[in-house]
Amino acid sequence: xxxxxxxxxxxxxxxPLSDESYKEFGICSDILASVSRVCYxxxxxxxxxxxxxxxxxxxxxxxxxxxxxxxxRLGYEYFLEQIHPEDYGVMIAVKKSAIQFLHxxxxxxxxxxxxxxxxxxxxxxxxxxxxxxxxxxxxxxPDNHLWLSFCAVTLAVDSHSSDAYISxxxxxxxxxxxxxxxxxxxxxxxxxxxxxxxxxxLAAQGLTMDDMADRLNKSVDSVKKYRKALFKxxxx
Numbered sequence: 001x002x003x004x005x006x007x008x009x010x011x012x013x014x015x016p017l018s019d020e021s022y023k024e025f026g027i028c029s030d031i032l033a034s035v036s037r038v039c040y041x042x043x044x045x046x047x048x049x050x051x052x053x054x055x056x057x058x059x060x061x062x063x064x065x066x067x068x069x070x071x072x073r074l075g076y077e078y079f080l081e082q083i084h085p086e087d088y089g090v091m092i093a094v095k096k097s098a099i100q101f102l103h104x105x106x107x108x109x110x111x112x113x114x115x116x117x118x119x120x121x122x123x124x125x126x127x128x129x130x131x132x133x134x135x136x137x138x139x140x141x142p143d144n145h146l147w148l149s150f151c152a153v154t155l156a157v158d159s160h161s162s163d164a165y166i167s168x169x170x171x172x173x174x175x176x177x178x179x180x181x182x183x184x185x186x187x188x189x190x191x192x193x194x195x196x197x198x199x200x201x202l203a204a205q206g207l208t209m210d211d212m213a214d215r216l217n218k219s220v221d222s223v224k225k226y227r228k229a230l231f232k233x234x235x236x
Contacts, residue, residue, distance in 0.1 A: 017049050017141060029055055042153040044071075045138060048146050051075065061131065062153040065124025084120035084128050091119055094164045095135075097181040099146070101166060102137070107144035110137040117164035118156045130156040196230055203227070 032045065032055045042059035046052075052075035056068045063071055064082045071078050083091060098115040105113070114136045120128040132154050139148040156163075166175040166184060175184035195216075202212045213220045 017147070021142075025054075032057070044151055044153070046076075046135075046149045046151065048149070049141070053078075054148055059153075060124075061155070062121070063124070064122040082122045087120050091117065093181040094177065097177060097184070098135075098166060101175070101184055102146070107140055110140065110146070112169040113137070114167050114169070115164070116167065132156040199223075199227060199230060 036043070036057035036059060040059070042057055042062035044056045044062060045054040047054040053072050056062070056071045058068050074081070079091070080088070094115070094117045102110050102113065114134055116132060116134045118130055118132050121131050123129045133151050135149050135151045137146055138150040141147045164177055167173070172188070173186055175186050177184055199212065199216065202215055207215070209220045209223055213223045216223060218226070
């Protein structure tokens with residue numbers, strides 16, 4: 001593997017930080033390990049200065065059949081092994097464009113934003129699965145450059161690997177990429193009706209289609225169509 005294959009992920013990073021800068025994160029790994037034990041999503045933390053993973057959870061979705069320790073050792077080479085070849089260039093373009101988006105904002109606002117692209121990754125059984133990665137800045141360096149970012153990985157609701165958007169924690173705005181990922185256009189954020197929120201809550205409780213139909217006073221076919229339309233609305 002050439003350096004140029006991995007370097008696009010870190011083109012915005014600066015000189016490595018000193019060991020002293022990392023001392024305050026001694027307890028951070030313990031906290032992340034605790035979160036990993038009680039939360040379903042797989043997640044990892046990227047270190048843009050040391051060009052590796054700061055942390056990788058044991059949850060299997062992101063690991064592709066490998067132990068977390070091996071993924072940590074591989075660092076970002078792991079993405080070259082695991083991401084579908086057609087999605088690798090898309091991932092680089094989306095992340096670089098998102099970094100440019102952040103640079104148009106005050107550094108203190110960066111942690112309010114989340115990038116959510118869909119990426120096909122190896123499933124550990126010889127195939128690929130569509131995953132959704134939600135990145136958000138976790139820590140900036142003393143001179144306001146991106147240092148650590150947190151990413152949660154879940155199964156993607158939509159099946160299109162080109163889908164990506166940026167959202168804000170503190171307002172109703174959402175941005176989708178322009179053609180070629182040359183910038184982002186703002187769109188209206190989805191607003192859910194009360195019955196739509198009810199359906200999401202029922203699904204989160206693990207209820208069957210029959211149970212949800214009974215609770216909502218609808219047929220099973222209606223609930224299936226309703227849920228499909230809701231997923232399209234919330235993830236498009």
